[in-house]
Every structure is written in C-alpha cells, then in structure tokens.
Amino acid sequence: MDQHNVSLRFNILIVFLIIITLLSVRGLMGEVGRVHARIPQDPSHELRNLTHRLHHLENRLEEILQESRWVAAVDVHPVPEESSPGSIALDVDWSFRELETDASVSLLYRQGANEDWTDVPAQPTGTGSYRARMTIQGAGEVQYRISAVSALERSSDIYNVPGHLYRAPDVQVISSAGHGMGISQGPSAFTFHLAPIQQARYPFHKIRSAHADLYVNGTIERSVVLKTWGDTYSAPPGDDISEHSPIHWESELYQEIKNGYGIDPQSSVWVMHLENVPTDLDPDPVATIRIVYEDLSVRTYLLHFEGSYLEPMDS
Secondary structure, X not given: OOHHHHHHHHHHHHHHXXXXXXXXXXXXXXXXXXXXXXXXXXXXXXXXXXXXHXXXXXXXXXXXXXXXXXXXXXXXXXXXXXXXXXXEEEXXXXXXXXXXXXXXXXXXXXXXXXXXXXXEEOEEEEOOEEEEXXXXXXXXXXXXXXXXXXXXXXXXXXXXXXXXXXXXXXXXXXXXXXXXXXXXXXXXXXXXXXXXXXXXXXXHHOEEEXXXXXXXXXXXXXXXXXXXXXXXXXXXXXXXXXXXXXXXXHHHHHHHHHHHHOOOHHHHOEEXXXXXXXOOOOOOOEEEEEEEEOOXXXXXEEEEOOOOEEEEOOO
C-alpha cells in the first residue's frame, strides 16, 4: 500500500473523528440549555434524560476511539509450560486494522518506565495477525508497545501488562471471628482465614508457608505458624451434618467459603488462631503476616484486628 495514501487516509480519519466529537459536544450543550429551561417543570425526568444522553455519548466516543486505533484485539496470556521461577513467559497476540505489505513487525517491552525497550520480532499467525513473546523477570511494572517499520515507523500506544499475569497472587482475609471481650475491651481470641485473591497461574506461585508475628506495644509478643485448613480442621464435612454436631459450624463455614469464593478451603485457605490478645492497650495490637511462595519469594502484610483486613507492606 502506498505510504502517501496511508498517511492521507489516517489524516482524513482524524479530521472525521474531530468533527463527530465537536458535533456531539455541540448537541450536548444544546441539550443542557434545554434542560435548564425545563427543570422547574419536571427536574427528575430531565435529569434522567440528560444522564442517558451522557452515557450514550460516552459509549459512542469509546466506539470511535476503538475504531480509530491502528492495533486491534490485543491479548496477553501466560505460557506456564515455558515459565519458571524468576522467568515468566507471556505471549502477546494482536491484529492490525491496516498494515503495509513490506512492514517489519515487532513487540517492544520494558520492565520499568525508565528502562530500555527489548525488541522482539513478531511472527505472523494469520492475515494481519501476529504473535510475539516477552520474558518477564521480577515483579515490577511491565509495559509494551507494538511497532511496524516500512518507509515510516508506526507505533501503538504503550500498554501495561496486568500484574496478575506474572506475579504471585495477593492474599486476603476471607473470614474472621472474635471471641471474648472484643476490640478495645480486653483479652480476646481471634481466628482469621486467609486465601489468595486469585488462583495461582504457576505451580511456583502457590503458597508454601505462612507466618505471623503479634506486636503489642511495638514489640513482638509472640510468633505463630499458620496452618492449612486441612491441618486445622477435620476432613471436609458433608451436607448432612447435624446442627448439634461439634463440627456443624465448620461445615457451614466450609460451604460458605466454597460457594462464596469458588475455592476449595482444603487446598487454598490458611488459618491463624490467636488466644488472649490484649485489645485494650494503646496502641492497638497488630500482626504482620509473611507469605512464602514455592519460588521462595516473600510478601508481607499488616493485619488489622479492627476491620479484619490485610494491608500490603511491600513497596
């Protein structure tokens, strides 16, 4: 395709998009004026109409933006069989809306906004479709863009790779219970159930062990090793457990976690139980949670007893 014709078509498209946007904004301004004139008559009806028009305009602008993009249908997906601890393989698939026949296509990626780009030649997978692989080392932010070079060089926007595709999943509190005098009242017992936010995509991103340190008055009062659900409770109870059974509450909690989070507590949930936590001191006691993954990487969280949530401590 002649390079001059490509540039001319692109410029015409940009002018068309600007005209469409200006006409839409002008129509919206007129609508706002009409709303102001009619609000005393039926304000709720006019506001609903205006909200609908705004949503329609927003959707149309997004459609125009998508149609104007040179690169379409980008998909980033992991390649577990080619990945190992410290080296995650991700394939990037994409297609072009238009492309010069003699263009040299490549994927460029970098780990950190100030780092140099790594250039990987792309392989065609169909008409106008390409694939390239990036290899990620570490857990820092990863950016990528797509380039095509012929008489001129064209480049896509810069995209961020979603962190869950190459990082070990974060951990969250999915259930907690307190027994005793309660927060800020005196000694109490606490049980916390922790689980990954997402299922691990790689075997080496599964949790190997979990540890906790309880801090009282700024010093470590005790350390505990968290246990898995299977090591803490009995085998998964069935649905026919009597409400008078001592493991009835366990059955209820098991089903609640399984149905509410879609995970198997036996293999995914870690349990921390603390007795005689002095909650009536100032400052309030806190605990740090250290999660060790199979690749021996570590993630640390601050556990807040009041509110029962984890705060990441790693930068």
